[in-house]
Amino acid sequence: MKRRTLLATVGTLSTATLAGCSSGLSEDDYDIGMTANQFRPDSYTASVGETVVWGNPSSRGHSVSAYEEPLPDGAAYFASGGADSEATAREAFWDDSRGRLASGDRYEHTFEVAGEYPYFCVPHEDGGMVATLVVE
């Protein structure tokens, strides 16, 4: 909890100062990272049955939220915070920050169905924070 408070306090400093040094996450801790306004990489390929891990080493809060259209046939909806639909994911984030990944947080999801999964970050979607995950 102390750490959380500290991060919230330093959150107003520039992202350049904080990038990669204050979140406690290193690149080995996740498959897909988040900068101030992008997923990196914004295109990622996984295998069926693979658990993909997102990590937020940036100083901003983000979300990982799937687009419902299109979602491969038979694929389960996924979103940080556990929402079961895109509408719920959007609503929950703005209502009570559910699904928000703070600096240093991770989210993982196991993909059982092959196909293409476009997803976005609720607060930064308008700024182009969208990406695609391909499962094959």
Ligand SMILES: [Cu+2]
């Ligand atoms: Cu974001």
